[in-house]
Amino acid sequence: MAQVRIAVLGAGNIGGTLGRKWIDAGHQVVFGVSDPNGAKAQALKADLGEKADIRDAATAIQGAEVVVFAIPGTAIEATVSANAAALDGKLVIDAANKMGSGGPADSYAVFQQHTPNARYVRAFNALGWENFADPQFGDIQADLFYAGPEADRATTDELIANIGLRPVWLGGSDQVGLVDSLLSLWFALAVGQHKGRHLAFKMLTR
Ligand SMILES: NC(=O)c1ccc[n+]([C@@H]2O[C@H](COP(=O)([O-])OP(=O)(O)OC[C@H]3O[C@@H](n4cnc5c(N)ncnc54)[C@H](OP(=O)(O)O)[C@@H]3O)[C@@H](O)[C@H]2O)c1
Numbered sequence: 001m002a003q004v005r006i007a008v009l010g011a012g013n014i015g016g017t018l019g020r021k022w023i024d025a026g027h028q029v030v031f032g033v034s035d036p037n038g039a040k041a042q043a044l045k046a047d048l049g050e051k052a053d054i055r056d057a058a059t060a061i062q063g064a065e066v067v068v069f070a071i072p073g074t075a076i077e078a079t080v081s082a083n084a085a086a087l088d089g090k091l092v093i094d095a096a097n098k099m100g101s102g103g104p105a106d107s108y109a110v111f112q113q114h115t116p117n118a119r120y121v122r123a124f125n126a127l128g129w130e131n132f133a134d135p136q137f138g139d140i141q142a143d144l145f146y147a148g149p150e151a152d153r154a155t156t157d158e159l160i161a162n163i164g165l166r167p168v169w170l171g172g173s174d175q176v177g178l179v180d181s182l183l184s185l186w187f188a189l190a191v192g193q194h195k196g197r198h199l200a201f202k203m204l205t206r
Contacts (some may be wrong), residue, residue, distance in 0.1 A: 001158045007032050007060040009079065010070030011044045013129040014095050018068060018163060019044075021132075023051050025162040032060025034075075058083055066091045066159070068124075069107070073098030076107040080114045087115040091152055093159075095124035097183065105183055108176045120173040121148030121156055124163075126183040128190060128197035135164040135200065142200035143168045145182055147175035168203055 008019040009032040019029045031054045033041045045052045061067050061083050069076060073096045080087065092115075097105040111120050123146035124132065135142040144165040148156055153169055160167035170178050182201065190199045 001155070003027055004155065004159070005063055005065045006030070006159075007057075007064035007067045008070060009033070009057050009060065009068065010096075011038075011041045011054065012070065014124065014132070015068070015070035016040070016044050016047075017129050017132045018070065018095075018124060020048065021163050022159070023048070027162070029053065030055055030060040030064065032057035034071075058086065061086045061090075064090065066093065066155070068093040069096045070124075071096055073101065073105065073107065077110050077114075080107070080110050084115040087111075087118045089117050090119070091121065091148075091155065092118045093121045093123050093148075093156075097125050104177070105180050106176045108173060119149045119152050120176075121152065122146060122173070122176040122179045123148070123156065123160065126179055126186055127200050128186070130197050131200045132163050132165070134198075137198075137200065140202060141166050143202050145170050145179055145201065145203075147171055147179050148173055165200075 003026055005028045006022055007030050008015045011031045011033050019031055023029045036054045041054050067090055076096050094107055106122055108120055111118050131142055142165050144160045145168045147170045157167040189195050190197050
């Protein structure tokens with residue numbers, strides 16, 4: 001696939017892990033953070049050197065074709081509303097979870113409200129980051145279940161495959177709740193049953 005210009009908002013566990021692998025896959029990655037001099041941004045810079053292009057979030061979004069949200073769920077609404085015009089029409093991947101909010105973990109409604117033409121994908125939110133860093137379980141490759149526009153499946157599949165997981169499409173953006181049911185399952189097993197964070201899912205068919 002051609003090189004994709006990706007803005008990864010967040011330079012922490014999720015943003016750093018995904019961004020690194022997309023750089024290695026040959027994409028043009030810009031990290032967008034609230035403070036480019038902050039500890040996580042600087043740790044990434046120390047690790048990646050010249051390959052780490054770290055800007056403020058608005059600048060990162062500006063030139064991107066795909067914008068990945070890997071920031072705290074509590075920061076999503078302010079970030080989306082402040083950058084609504086720049087996000088218009090772009091492919092947005094929501095990896096953020098609003099944990100303990102009492103409402104949904106996803107921000108689909110926030111994107112629909114502020115930037116209704118953004119093409120919303122729900123992905124990379126339902127497994128611990130360790131499984132994106134290493135998605136192989138012996139001979140078995142972890143699956144990544146996601147929802148998003150059918151027209152964007154080729155791009156989304158490729159970006160998931162770049163991380164090393166097998167993409168499994170669950171339907172359009174309105175299937176966000178189905179993806180998030182796997183987030184509940186992951187927490188129930190990894191945390192609730194103490195099976196540990198190196199835990200992922202596989203679809204079997206015949
Ligand atoms: N950790 C996981 O295993 C996991 C798995 C799936 C999904 N998620 C979700 O992914 C998101 C990120 O999690 P994480 O574990 O990667 O968090 P993290 O390690 O704490 O990193 C968060 C990053 O977002 C930056 N940030 C905070 N507020 C921002 C803002 N307003 N604009 C731009 N950047 C901002 C932080 O910068 P500073 O540190 O400088 O503030 C940091 O670089 C969360 O929504 C989480 O629920 C996490």
